[in-house]
Amino acid sequence: MMRAWILPMLLVLCGSLAATGLILGGSPGPAAALLLVFVLLAGVKSPLIFPKTIGALEAQHRSTVDGRPVVYWRPGCTYCLRLRIRLGRNAHQAHWVNIWRDPAGAAAVREANDGNETVPTVVVNGQPHTNPDPAWVRRQLSPPR
Missing domain, CATH: 3.40.30.10 (Glutaredoxin)
Structure with a gap:
């Protein structure tokens, strides 16, 4: 069961780290957009869509x-x-x-x-x-x- 969630969790984690870097750099808008893309990718790669x-x-x-x-x-x-x-x-x-x-x-x-x-x-x-x-x-x- 856990194996099915490894890729989605990694996508959310990577998106969060990248968004945090953008926020600390003073770009909250692009950070939100990037995080949204990573969360959507995680949803598509998760078992939830099936x-x-x-x-x-x-x-x-x-x-x-x-x-x-x-x-x-x-x-x-x-x-x-x-x-x-x-x-x-x-x-x-x-x-x-x-x-x-x-x-x-x-x-x-x-x-x-x-x-x-x-x-x-x-x-x-x-x-x-x-x-x-x-x-x-x-x-x-x-x-x-």
Whole structure:
């Protein structure tokens, strides 16, 4: 759990130090703007931007019942963030598993990716897809009409 917050905490710390230096130099306006940028970056790199995560076994069970995809991800992953942002409001329709918080999720990703923890790995109907196109994932979330 703590590992997921290391990068966001470092970003806030670095932003705070840089802003303090600017304030001591007599530039409070740029200091506030710089601190805001670092706090926003920390928010984007934190687990907060992702939907609530569940365990891999629970996600697999739910996916079997409702047919929705399972998305394996980890905080700080640029490709996971890209997928999350491109899914927009539809992201909550998938079952999200943070592989840093769930050893079974990390094992499932390693099994699907020749021993590598490559994320995002999206499992649809039992078939894993590594770093799929977000438009394709969005189509998997929407039932055919």
